[in-house]
Amino acid sequence: MISRVRVTEEHHIALARQVVRQMAEEIGFSSRDTCMIVTSVSELASNLYFHATGGGSLLFRRIDGDGAPGIEVVSDDDGPGIADVDLAMRDGYSTSGGLGSGLPGVSRLMDEFRITSRLGSGTRVWGMKWKSGRT
Numbered sequence: 001m002i003s004r005v006r007v008t009e010e011h012h013i014a015l016a017r018q019v020v021r022q023m024a025e026e027i028g029f030s031s032r033d034t035c036m037i038v039t040s041v042s043e044l045a046s047n048l049y050f051h052a053t054g055g056g057s058l059l060f061r062r063i064d065g066d067g068a069p070g071i072e073v074v075s076d077d078d079g080p081g082i083a084d085v086d087l088a089m090r091d092g093y094s095t096s097g098g099l100g101s102g103l104p105g106v107s108r109l110m111d112e113f114r115i116t117s118r119l120g121s122g123t124r125v126w127g128m129k130w131k132s133g134r135t
Ligand SMILES: Nc1ncnc2c1ncn2[C@@H]1O[C@H](COP(=O)(O)OP(=O)(O)O)[C@@H](O)[C@H]1O
Pocket: 043, 047, 048, 051, 052, 077, 079, 080, 081, 082, 088, 089, 093, 094, 095, 096, 097, 098, 099, 100, 101, 102, 103, 104, 123
């Protein structure tokens, strides 16, 4: 199970939410976990639209490990990148008058989280959520 959503226009944020919600429900996540996954994707999609010049893409994939299944979320863009990732991960930090709670929120809502960014070449955010709280 794999889906890709390109985010170049504002309405693609809602589309990304819809697509990941359906996948999370198919995997059998609780409504609470589904809500966390959808919220994370919403934040990543809005960052692609508002911060990554030219947008970017989201990938959702079901992962079947030894135990419970999980969902992998990857956000990829060729935008301007983030000068200071540690700073961008701080609650309340925003370069555009936003709430600045998107990235730190995603890192709390997902079970695993990684972000890499290169100034001038883009940003990649990786998140993983396991069914039934497995970490
Ligand atoms: N995909 C991205 N490309 C470039 N910069 C980004 C990207 N995602 C986040 N950022 C930077 O990280 C900051 C923090 O992101 P976030 O926590 O989502 O807050 P907000 O979107 O409200 O500004 C943003 O203000 C922006 O400078």
